[in-house]
Amino acid sequence: MPAPGRPRDATIEAKVLRAAVELLQERADDFSMRDLVERSGVSRAAIYRRWPGRRDVVVAALDTNRAPLALSPRGTLLETLRSEYQTGVALLDEDALSLLKQRLIQGLRDPHVQRSYWERHVLRRRTSVLHALRAAQDRGEVRADADLEVVLDLINGAAYYQGVVRGDWNSPESQQRIGAAIDVVFASIRTPVGTDATHGQESPAAP
Structure with missing residues (x-):
């Protein structure tokens, strides 16, 4: 010893x-x-x-090959999200996919593993995306009443659905569907032109 x-x-x-x-x-x-x-x-x-x-x-x-997502701005927030998520799934190799599947299996078999993995690893990986969404909200690009946690769940859910349900983790078609899903989510939270982003009301100066 x-x-x-x-x-x-x-x-x-x-x-x-x-x-x-x-x-x-x-x-x-x-x-x-x-x-x-x-x-x-x-x-x-x-x-x-x-x-x-x-x-x-x-x-x-289960987290040995994962790292927090570090967003690299690609212009607008929408362009950044599309690029990061589509690139992320495209880079999944055989080892990464094998461990990803084990994360799903082990989490479903043991709720304690699932919860612990969420608390120790998943939460920290959500930070950069949530930060980018909040920054967009502060700029008035995203509606003030948008629930950003739910927004992130919807985007991540669209990505996971490709592999978990469709069995298609990283084909060009799955990347296209992920991009289209992000477009739909973003369209629902974008602040309409002429709207007061802080209060979600039409601006008096709007024509």
């Missing part, structure tokens, strides 16, 4: 998460902590010093 105050091996977490990802991708059923110890070569005690239990390892492993 390391002496008190000695830094822990920085590679241990990576070894455990890599092993957990491999086990998730190889098996339709759950893996055990014993499986994880054998695959990673990391002791059970070392794993438990970093995660309270197997479920917490699974939640961390």
Whole structure:
């Protein structure tokens, strides 16, 4: 055991998460902590010093290839959203799709995993898009009464529907449908010309 105050091996977490990802991708059923110890070569005690239990390892492993969406402005907010979402699905490779499917499977099988994944990972990934939507709202580009959380749910839902229901994660056709869905959502929240963006009423200066 390391002496008190000695830094822990920085590679241990990576070894455990890599092993957990491999086990998730190889098996339709759950893996055990014993499986994880054998695959990673990391002791059970070392794993438990970093995660309270197997479920917490699974939640961390499911997010190993994800990062918060960093929006790169492409002109208007609508153009930015279309570009980021369509590019995002186009870049999904086989490994990313495999882990994405496991996130769906594990979340549906275990509500605690689903909730924990939402709280630890999904919420932080929504931040940049919500920030962009709020900025557009402040500029008067988006209606003041638009529920931005619901707006983001609708856009994300359209993207997930392509793979979860249609079984078509990243074809040109699915990208086109995602873009069209974003157009529809944005049209519903855009501030009409001649409307007071703050109060959602027709401006006295409007013709």
